[in-house]
Amino acid sequence: MTLSEKQQLFTIMVANLIHWAEEKGYRLTFGEAYRTPEQAALNAKKGSGITNSLHTQRLAVDFNLFLNGEYQTASEAYLPLGEYWESLGGAWGGRFKSRPDGNHFSLEHNGVR
Numbered sequence: 287m288t289l290s291e292k293q294q295l296f297t298i299m300v301a302n303l304i305h306w307a308e309e310k311g312y313r314l315t316f317g318e319a320y321r322t323p324e325q326a327a328l329n330a331k332k333g334s335g336i337t338n339s340l341h342t343q344r345l346a347v348d349f350n351l352f353l354n355g356e357y358q359t360a361s362e363a364y365l366p367l368g369e370y371w372e373s374l375g376g377a378w379g380g381r382f383k384s385r386p387d388g389n390h391f392s393l394e395h396n397g398v399r
Contacts, residue, residue, distance in 0.1 A: 289395070293344050296393045299374045300347055303391065306370050313355075317348030317389055338398055346392035361388025 379390025
């Protein structure tokens with residue numbers, strides 16, 4: 287699958303996640319979607335990301351989650367969304383070993399999740 291085809295699939299997956307979340311009573315706003323390679327390098331340097339972030343490939347998005355009007359910061363709050371995302375074939379940041387990142391939803395590319 288080409289990068290373009292993967293980006294198109296990712297976009298459809300994100301739409302499905304948004305619709306599913308809304309049906310279940312979750313409210314989402316977009317966090318970071320696209321990240322420049324320069325920003326990814328800066329984040330990696332300060333320890334808050336990786337240089338080859340899938341955000342630079344348009345294959346990752348961060349969502350802000352609201353339950354009953356309250357912004358959720360704990361990765362555990364995102365678990366139902368993460369499980370649904372994984373059922374679509376995506377990689378959920380809440381499963382990251384070193385630094386769980388519950389608001390991160392991506393599509394694996396070249397071994398990066």
